[in-house]
Structures are given as structure tokens and as C-alpha cells.
Amino acid sequence: MVSTPEAWRVTTRTKASAVFMPLAVAAILAALAAPVFASRAAIQDLFFMLTMLVLAQCWNLLAGYAGLVSVGQQVFVGFGGYAMFALVVLAGLDPLLAILIAGVATTALAVLTAQFVFRLQGAYFAIGTWVVSEVVRLLVAQWTALGGGTGTSLPARAAREMFGVAMASRAFGFRSAQAVDTVCYWLAVVLAAGTIGFIYGLLRARQGLALAAVRDNQEAARAVAVDSHRIKTFVYLAVAFITGLTGALIYVEKARISPNAAFSVLDWTAYVIFIVVIGGIGTIEGPIVGVVVFMILQTMLADYGSWYLLILGVIAIVVMLFARRGLWGLFTERTGIQFFPVRRILVGTPFSTVKEAGAFADQAHQV
Amino acid sequence: MVSFADTLVQGVLLGGLYALFAAGLSLIFGVMRLVNLAHGDLIVLAAFLILSLITALGLNPFVAALIALPIMFALGFVLQLQVLNRTLGPDILPPLLVTFGLSIVIQNGLLEAFSADSRRISVGLLETASLPVGPISIGVMPLLTFLSAVAVIVGLNHLFYRTELGRAFRATSDDKVTASLMGIRPERIFAVATGIAMIVATIAALYLGARANFDPTIGPARLIYAFEAVIIGGLGSLWGTLAGGVIIGVAQTFGAAINPEWQILLGHVAFIAVLLAMPRGLFPRPTD
Numbered sequence: 001m002v003s004t005p006e007a008w009r010v011t012t013r014t015k016a017s018a019v020f021m022p023l024a025v026a027a028i029l030a031a032l033a034a035p036v037f038a039s040r041a042a043i044q045d046l047f048f049m050l051t052m053l054v055l056a057q058c059w060n061l062l063a064g065y066a067g068l069v070s071v072g073q074q075v076f077v078g079f080g081g082y083a084m085f086a087l088v089v090l091a092g093l094d095p096l097l098a099i100l101i102a103g104v105a106t107t108a109l110a111v112l113t114a115q116f117v118f119r120l121q122g123a124y125f126a127i128g129t130w131v132v133s134e135v136v137r138l139l140v141a142q143w144t145a146l147g148g149g150t151g152t153s154l155p156a157r158a159a160r161e162m163f164g165v166a167m168a169s170r171a172f173g174f175r176s177a178q179a180v181d182t183v184c185y186w187l188a189v190v191l192a193a194g195t196i197g198f199i200y201g202l203l204r205a206r207q208g209l210a211l212a213a214v215r216d217n218q219e220a221a222r223a224v225a226v227d228s229h230r231i232k233t234f235v236y237l238a239v240a241f242i243t244g245l246t247g248a249l250i251y252v253e254k255a256r257i258s259p260n261a262a263f264s265v266l267d268w269t270a271y272v273i274f275i276v277v278i279g280g281i282g283t284i285e286g287p288i289v290g291v292v293v294f295m296i297l298q299t300m301l302a303d304y305g306s307w308y309l310l311i312l313g314v315i316a317i318v319v320m321l322f323a324r325r326g327l328w329g330l331f332t333e334r335t336g337i338q339f340f341p342v343r344r345i346l347v348g349t350p351f352s353t354v355k356e357a358g359a360f361a362d363q364a365h366q367v
Numbered sequence: 368m369v370s371f372a373d374t375l376v377q378g379v380l381l382g383g384l385y386a387l388f389a390a391g392l393s394l395i396f397g398v399m400r401l402v403n404l405a406h407g408d409l410i411v412l413a414a415f416l417i418l419s420l421i422t423a424l425g426l427n428p429f430v431a432a433l434i435a436l437p438i439m440f441a442l443g444f445v446l447q448l449q450v451l452n453r454t455l456g457p458d459i460l461p462p463l464l465v466t467f468g469l470s471i472v473i474q475n476g477l478l479e480a481f482s483a484d485s486r487r488i489s490v491g492l493l494e495t496a497s498l499p500v501g502p503i504s505i506g507v508m509p510l511l512t513f514l515s516a517v518a519v520i521v522g523l524n525h526l527f528y529r530t531e532l533g534r535a536f537r538a539t540s541d542d543k544v545t546a547s548l549m550g551i552r553p554e555r556i557f558a559v560a561t562g563i564a565m566i567v568a569t570i571a572a573l574y575l576g577a578r579a580n581f582d583p584t585i586g587p588a589r590l591i592y593a594f595e596a597v598i599i600g601g602l603g604s605l606w607g608t609l610a611g612g613v614i615i616g617v618a619q620t621f622g623a624a625i626n627p628e629w630q631i632l633l634g635h636v637a638f639i640a641v642l643l644a645m646p647r648g649l650f651p652r653p654t655d
Binding site: 063067069071116119120122123124126127128130131132134135138139141142149265266270273274277281305306307309310312313314316317320321324 | 402404450453454459460461462463464465467468469470471472474475476478479587591594595598602628631632635636638639642643646
């Protein structure tokens with residue numbers, strides 16, 4: 001109806017986000033180049049940080065956007081890891097290919113578990129995901145070909161012959177173990193950037209709006225024909241795929257797997273929840289801030305054993321009680337800065353009050 | 368046939384222990400719709416409290432548990448008033464995440480205070496005493512556990528449906544705003560409910576500690592059985608919770624009879640099977 005360039009437009013871009021995008025690209029390039037100048041220990045720390053970031057983004061998408069509070073994400077990490085081990089140890093596949101297939105296998109598992117957990121509402125969904133994770137852990141512990149309850153190791157040869165390792169080793173003169181770490185790290189950078197890109201794209205698309213509508217008021221969303229079950233199932237499966245990939249990647253790097261470690265609620269869910277809550281739930285920036293705080297606390301409190309977890313838990317409780325939007329929420333409240341804005345903003349200049357209303361209605365339809 | 372009956376009886380008795388773990392959860396959920404992920408750790412905390420009273424004062428375990436009751440009540444009261452009340456509302460995230468954080472805090476606090484060693488509450492000869500019933504012998508401690516579970520559930524039902532306080536519980540649960548217009552202070556009522564749940568948790572802790580070894584980190588593993596009992600029993604139904612506990616207990620003992628590694632697995636499978644057949648549990652409330 002209104003086609004002049006001055007017409008109202010709906011956008012999610014802000015000044016801060018426009019400045020931030022080139023910075024993000026530069027950060028990804030710098031991260032990819034890090035193995036050239038950083039030590040092997042630093043690369044291993046960064047690998048851990050990036051995989052935790054991916055898990056945190058996934059959990060945040062589930063809990064912060066889709067309203068699916070899961071305490072059973074470890075099932076996808078563990079299953080992804082075990083699927084990768086099976087494909088490498090039993091079928092002799094290249095680990096890189098095995099990671100991809102493990103992601104698909106984890107999604108298939110999620111199709112099954114969704115049949116059960118989606119029957120439970122709210123808090124009982126959380127308990128359901130936890131029970132499912134325990135069931136899969138106990139079943140995997142019966143799998144004697146992969147070491148049963150005690151677990152097994154990846155043949156050293158398998159990781160060394162992984163796609164890209166020989167290349168990295170030749171290009172930088174790394175020993176093969178270091179080259180494996182480097183390739184895993186690069187994969188983690190790609191996975192983290194891809195995950196954030198995927199989530200941001202999803203939230204800016206129609207599906208993101210549907211997701212926000214369902215989160216804010218499920219009944220009202222259904223009244224305007226948003227299929228809440230479908231959008232939640234999509235998010236659940238997408239998160240399972242990414243978490244499965246991450247689990248497989250983590251266990252290529254670790255090269256040793258056992259049911260208790262791979263399905264650990266502490267390592268793959270508790271830390272992840274703390275990262276998201278402290279950083280800021282329901283934002284993409286939150287988990288990034290959270291993972292940085294998490295790494296700083298871990299370094300500072302490394303020598304204090306269980307005090308570390310105790311302090312992390314207390315911080316998470318205090319944040320949840322007094323600053324529900326986390327550290328990033330506090331920052332945004334004061335500055336208004338958002339690097340990944342998803343709020344639809346109306347921009348442009350109206351040229352008459354009558355047309356203004358018409359244009360608004362027109363644009364609102366297109367959202 | 369005898370071994371079948373024996374397994375069944377042991378399973379039912381084990382179900383009593385799970386029902387004891389679950390009764391406190393069921394009470395809290397029934398009154399304020401709060402899912403307390405730290406309940407298992409609070410039971411372990413109570414077990415350590417009883418153990419400390421026994422070693423410090425040289426008390427009989429049952430007397431020590433009696434002294435622990437008011438302490439745990441006060442802890443529950445303050446916890447609800449100062450922390451958990453702030454999380455209640457339409458959003459389910461805050462209560463889940465705060466109690467999850469609390470669970471990690473209690474576990475690690477206990478690890479610092481008591482180390483990771485396995486402990487046990489010794490109840491002397493009672494530990495091994497048993498009653499022969501026909502061809503089956505029933506352990507006195509498992510029997511006491513089951514009877515305590517039944518007594519707790521009868522007591523809670525009486526409290527709910529026959530007392531002034533119970534009427535306040537039910538009124539607040541049905542409609543917090545109207546209840547507060549009638550002179551009820553919901554925050555206080557919730558604090559009393561959590562205090563009572565901690566009394567039940569202390570009773571559960573006594574049997575937990577007397578029947579098996581415990582250490583600071585076992586809370587969540589026990590909590591999961593309790594949740595299963597509450598959910599398959601039907602949310603908020605106390606007798607349903609006992610039935611749920613018995614189903615999990617029987618499934619576990621039959622699992623263990625087939626293959627020791629299947630004990631826990633079969634309990635979870637029973638939980639999933641019941642929920643697939645009856646998504647709202649065995650005894651659901653008409654509205655919820």
C-alpha cells in the first residue's frame with residue numbers, strides 16, 4: 001500500500017548491532033587463527049569454553065525461549081559421544097564423519113524421547129528429561145562392546161587419521177596430538193559461530209516471533225494460529241542435533257568415554273544452567289557473558305574443590321532472585337545496548353497521519 | 368512362588384521408603400505448586416544432622432531424629448520465607464533454577480563439612496532383626512519404614528482435611544488472593560508447609576541412613592525415585608504417592624531379581640510405562 005522509501009519499516013537492527021556485526025566476524029577470524037600464536041593449553045581451555053558456550057546457547061534456546069526447562073541435556077551429550085565412539089571403534093569411520101552422523105543419531109533419539117517428555121507439562125517436563133537421561137545412561141552401560149559401565153578409549157590411530165589432522169600437522173609443524181586438539185578447536189569455533197548464527201536467524205524469523213508469543217502467553221498464541229506444539233518440537237529436535245554434535249566433538253577431543261562421565265548431570269547440565277542464569281537467560285549475549293564469568297571463576301577457584309561449585313550455586317541463586325535477567329540484563333537495562341537485537345522496531349518517517357495508521361497496519365501484517 | 372511373593376513383599380516395603388522421600392515433595396507441590404529439586408539433598412542434610420547429634424551427644428538414633436525434627440522444621444520455615452517465596456509466580460523457571468542451585472550448594476557444603484566418605488546411622492540389633500511370616504522373612508527396619516510411611520500419609524491427610532491449618536493450606540492452594548482476603552497470610556502458610564515437609568524429610572532421613580550407606584552426593588539419585596512416585600501417583604494425591612512409591616519399589620526389586628544391573632532401570636521403565644498409559648498419573652485431581 002505504501003511504497004515510498006520513507007514508509008514505515010519493521011526491523012530488528014540497531015546502531016549497536018550494526019557496529020557489532022563486523023566485530024563478530026573479526027572475532028571469529030581471530031579465533032580461527034588462535035592456534036598459530038596460542039599455547040596448546042590455551043587452545044584446550046578455549047575448546048572447553050566454546051563447547052560449553054554451544055551447550056549454554058542450546059539450553060537457553062530451550063528454557064529461555066521455548067519455555068522447555070530441561071535438566072536432562074546430558075542425554076544428548078552422552079548419546080552423541082557414544083554414537084561417535086560406536087561409529088569410529090566398531091564401524092571404523094573417520095571421526096569427523098562420525099561426529100556428523102552422531103548428530104543425526106541424537107536427533108533420532110530425540111524424536112523418541114519427545115514422545116514421552118512432551119506429555120509432561122512445565123516442571124514435570126524437567127523431571128521427565130532427567131529420567132530419560134538416566135534410562136539411556138543405564139542402557140548404554142549395558143553395551144559391553146563399548147566397555148559397559150567402565151567405558152572405553154578411542155584408538156589413538158583413529159584421531160590421528162581424522163580428516164584435517166595431517167594437514168594441520170604439516171602446515172604448523174605440530175605433533176599429531178596437538179594437531180588433533182587444533183582441528184577439534186577449529187570445529188568448536190565453527191560449531192559455536194554456526195549455533196549462534198542459527199539461533200539468531202531463528203529468532204529474527206517468523207518462527208522466532210511465534211516462539212516469543214508461545215513463551216509469553218500460550219493460549220493467546222494459539223488464538224492467533226501459532227502451532228505451539230510444532231514450534232516447541234522443532235526447537236527440541238534442533239537443540240538435540242546441535243547438542244549431539246557437541247557431545248561427539250567433546251569426546252573426540254577427550255578420547256575416553258564412560259557412561260557416568262558422558263551422562264553427568266553436573267558437567268553437561270548444571271554448569272550449563274549456571275552459565276545461562278548468571279549471564280542472562282533469554283538473550284543470546286547472556287550465555288556468552290556467562291561462559292566468560294564461568295571460566296574466570298574456574299581459574300580463580302581451581303584450588304578450592306567443592307567451594308567452587310558452592311560459590312557458583314550461590315551466585316546463580318542470588319542472580320535468579322534479585323537480577324532475573326542476569327549480568328547481561330543488568331548491562332542492557334542501564335545502556336540499552338543489544339548486540340543481537342530481536343525486538344521488532346518500527347522505523348521510517350510518516351507523511352500523513354492517516355497513511356501512518358494504514359502503513360502501520362500493513363506492516364504489522366507482514367511481521 | 369515363594370521367591371515371587373518374597374520379591375513382591377520386599378518391593379512393597381522398599382516402596383514405603385520412596386513414599387517417605389516423596390511425601391514432603393507431594394505436600395509442597397500440593398500447597399504451592401513448587402517443585403523442589405533440592406528435596407533429596409535436604410533429606411541427606413537431615414541424615415547428616417541426625418548423625419552429628421548421635422556422635423556429638425551419644426544419643427540413640429531415634430532420640431537424635433526427634434531432636435532433629437524441630438531444627439529441620441525451622442530450617443524449612445526460614446528457607447521458604449526468605450528464599451523460596453520470592454520464586455513463586457506464574458513463571459516456572461525461578462523455582463526450578465533456585466532449587467537446582469540450592470541442591471548443588473547443599474551437596475558441596477556437605478562435602479566440605481563431612482568429606483565424601485560413606486556414612487551410616489547405626490540402629491544396633493534392629494538392623495538385622497526380622498520377622499518370619501510363613502515362608503518369607505520380613506526385615507524389621509523395612510517394615511518400620513513402610514509403617515512410618517503409612518503413618519505419615521494418614522497424618523498429613525488428617526492435617527489437610529481435619530484441621531484449621533489444613534483448611535488454610537487448601538484455601539491458599541485453591542486461590543491465594545481470596546485466601547489472603549480471608550485473613551490468611553499465604554507467605555506464612557507456605558513457610559509452615561515447607562517446615563512440615565522438612566519434618567517428613569527428617570523421618571525419611573532416619574530410615575535412609577539406617578538402611579543403607581549415604582554420602583553427600585546421593586540426594587539427586589534418591590530424589591528421582593521420589594519424583595517418579597509423586598508423578599505416577601497423580602500430582603498432589605498423598606495416597607497416590609504411596610501407590611507410586613510401591614510401584615517403583617516393586618519394579619526395582621523385580622528388576623534386581625532378574626539381573627542386579629536392571630534394578631534402577633526397571634524402576635524408570637515402570638515410571639515411563641505408567642505415564643504413557645495414564646499421562647496424569649493414577650489418582651489425578653479433577654482440576655489442575
